[in-house]
Amino acid sequence: MFLSKIYFVLVALLAGVAITAAFVAPRPADRRIEQLEGQRMDRAQYAAEQLLRNDAHRWIDYVAKLGRDAHLAEALDSSSRGVGEPKALHETVRSRLKALVPDRVSVGIESLIAVDNKGRVVARMGDDEGEYGQSIIGVEVVNDALRGYLSDDVWGDGGRLRRVGAAPVISKSRDRIVGAVVVAVETDRRLAEMWKQNLGVEVALVLGKKVISSTLPEALLGHLPDLIEQRSKEIATHKRTRAMPIDMGNERMLMVAAPFVGEASEQGA
Known part of the structure; x- marks a missing residue:
């Protein structure tokens, strides 16, 4: 049986967003930290898209x-x-x-x-x-x-x-x-590890209701599919979520979720 096409989501996680500062710094400083780290996550998400395109072109050239x-x-x-x-x-x-x-x-x-x-x-x-x-x-x-x-x-x-x-x-x-x-x-696993190394963030890949690969411990990730589903309208509109703070275990992190789709642009043979 051939494969079934399916929609899935790439989730990039930033570990340890100044958890100490969240308790001792004034709220404006805390928000500024999240804002700066959010900007870094935005850049990482953009870089991930470029890596996807490069990987797509490499395999398209190969099969051509x-x-x-x-x-x-x-x-x-x-x-x-x-x-x-x-x-x-x-x-x-x-x-x-x-x-x-x-x-x-x-x-x-x-x-x-x-x-x-x-x-x-x-x-x-x-x-x-x-x-x-x-x-x-x-x-x-x-x-x-x-x-x-x-x-x-x-x-x-x-x-x-x-x-x-x-x-x-x-x-x-x-x-x-x-x-x-x-x-x-x-x-999955190969991609997650490569992106962690190149982008400097933690990576999880989510397929439907299941996290199928991650550079983080699986015990921390059980709620990711539900979070992504809650943001489905935002993802459909903007092709990604904004960088948003989430709690994982005893740590506070930032997450950006985006649909992981094909290259989309066709190339004439």
Whole structure:
């Protein structure tokens, strides 16, 4: 079964917002501390968006290069035209994918899928390698690729987050689209740790009602999904929340929540 697209939220946490000052400083000073730290959180949230865009472009470029392979184009063209035996084409395409990406695990790719121009899976690498013939034509990034666009998105699957990129495969004669290649990369823990290092804040990723990855102890985070739900209108309007103080255990922190979505802008192939 292919992944289901899902909406999820990135939560950035700032640990220890001058907890001592909250008791000994005048209220105006306390508010000023939160204001200054809130500005830092705003900058961190903006920087996180830039990191997301950079990561999206990296994987889009990667899958676009795969989509230009002549051997892959020839096999997907045959599948699209109904020429050749499906099992033989499946084995040919799967072997070609393995030759193109011999280091799949080390580069972080969980799944690689090739479809013909009807959206039928011709071969997979990674998850469910023996399965083929299913249609995934309704998947947005696949539809985009079959229309000639490079695109990316973020999907949820079994409590995990995956960044997905897709690219069209053009016929050897360069006159039509014969299929698409889709790459899926697991995100969550790797992303949370990278952002903590680069942004200097704590990070939690929330999928629905569940915190699926965090650089903070899970015991502190049980109320995050409810907080995000309470701010859903603000997020829908402004694509993020304002920096807001919250209490976690015995510490006072600031939180900024924003939707973690795909790159959104399509690029012509």
